[in-house]
Amino acid sequence: MGGPDRTGAVFAALADPTRRDLLARLSSGGPSTATALAAGLPVTRQAVARHLLVLADAGLVRGARAGRETRYRVTPEPLADAVSWMTAVGADWDRRLAALRDLLA
Template identity: 55%
Template sequence: MTTAVAEAVDDDLWSAIGDPTRRRLLDLLLLEGAGTATSLSQQLPVTRQAVAKHLGVLDRVGLVHGTPAGRERRYRVDDAQLARAVAQLASVGSAWDARLRRIKRIAEAIQVARNDQEAT
């Protein structure tokens, strides 16, 4: 199962989402429907140029798509790619839950064995 999860995870996508500013940009775009680097930078403590670079990263991994709007680009979230990211996160979460359950069972078995040894 770990192999299937590893193959399903898009490292570039998760690297892009891993940045707090990019997550905030996604939140703003989801809330507002669309935005430009200028309009988004007015709501964040970073420059327009920094926002434009972050949007470029999100665009490269397909989480947003920009269309020309005058001298700027208007960005929207790609719902299908965002759904893919959510599915990957759920898959990774499931895999880790299973791993943690196995670790717990092993730790409990070790504790039972120690208790049995101490009782004898």
């Protein structure tokens, strides 16, 4: 199916504090540009642009060029896959606990 380790890319993208900050700002403050986002962060514009590229590769944001600026917006669909994976682990573990409990009863 398409990209290898798509879920891993999402987790890797979310592992960086700056990227989580960017995602939070984009989701609560609405679409914005790399330059505007960099103004509120302690890193350069290029670093922010690179982070946005990583987020875009993970499918978490999408950039659309309008004139001389590129505006990024959140595309939260891949989060569903990640949540799926985590809840599956939790569910398997819970089922295992339940089975053990039944065995002991």
